[in-house]
Amino acid sequence: MKTVVIKKTGTLSFLTFKLASSALLITACQKTPEPAPAASASESSPPASMPTGLVKNPVKHGDTADVTKWMDMASTKSAAQIAKEEKLAKEAKEAKEAKEAKEAKEAKLAAEAKALAAKVKEAPKVASASATAVAPAPKPVEAPPPVVVAAAPKPVAPAPAPVENLTLKVVSSVQPKYPSTAVRAGVTSGVVSARVHVDTDGKVSHVDIVKANPPKHFDKEVIAAASQWKYAPISKPLTTLLEFNFKLDN
Structure with missing residues (x-):
């Protein structure tokens, strides 16, 4: 055939x-x-x-x-099946070659590890023989350095907290003048209440007119006089209320 x-x-x-x-x-x-x-x-x-x-x-x-x-x-079998079988056969061959290469590498590593272990095992024997042949001279014993004990630091007392002063104490004051405009207007008396803002250094920073009777006749004189008042230093800014009485003497 x-x-x-x-x-x-x-x-x-x-x-x-x-x-x-x-x-x-x-x-x-x-x-x-x-x-x-x-x-x-x-x-x-x-x-x-x-x-x-x-x-x-x-x-x-x-x-x-x-x-x-x-x-x-x-x-x-179709052409696709035949191609698939050839591909599988090729992959199986490659896998077999990879496995053989891996086994060869592992065997090589095992042989190297075995040789290294044998070398390490023989090293103490060589070192022991060298120590027996030449014994090093003993080192002189040195006295330990003296121990220095530092004295414990004395506790430092905390500084006393400053006493808070929130009381207004007048150091100097100025009385307002009787305005001439009030005299010409025939006003013979009046009462003015003013709110005074005092800073920590005791100086007046601002004056506000709260109430005036009669109004607008004595405001400027009160603001000018109250701005010149002086107080003792305080811990924080404060406000106080001042009242001024005006009376024209005949």
Whole structure:
């Protein structure tokens, strides 16, 4: 029985080859030819430059296979399945090679670790022999340095908190004058209440008229006089209320 091998090509080449192989198989089963002498590989294979008529690439006898077996496989497997099986076989081969490389590396590391352990094990023996041969001279014992005990610092008493002074004490005061405008207006008396703002240094920073009777006759004199008042220093700014009584003497 003659043997033929093809490489995977397009769908048209595959169908053409299948029909030709079927015809060849039927002819071979009807008539059994006499055994022919074995032909050399160069005689049985067509020249590389001549087309075979069945496949795009020339047939190589190095990749021969049984036509009947190939047809059985081709009838049950598609091109995608065959490609998948080849991919799986390639991956299995690569995994096997990677495993062998890993095992070789592990064996090399184990051998290096074993050699290092043996070297470390022999090191104490060499050191012991060296110590026995040459004993170092004993070092002189030095007296420990004197211990200096620092005296504990004396506690420092906290500074006394300043006494808070919130009492207004008048140091100096100025009385307002009787305004001439009130005299010309015929006003003979009046009462004015003023709110005085005192800073921490005792000086008056502002004066507000709260109540005046009669109004507007004595306001300027009260503000001018109260602004000159002086108080003793205090802890924080305060306000106080002053009342001024005006009376015209005949």
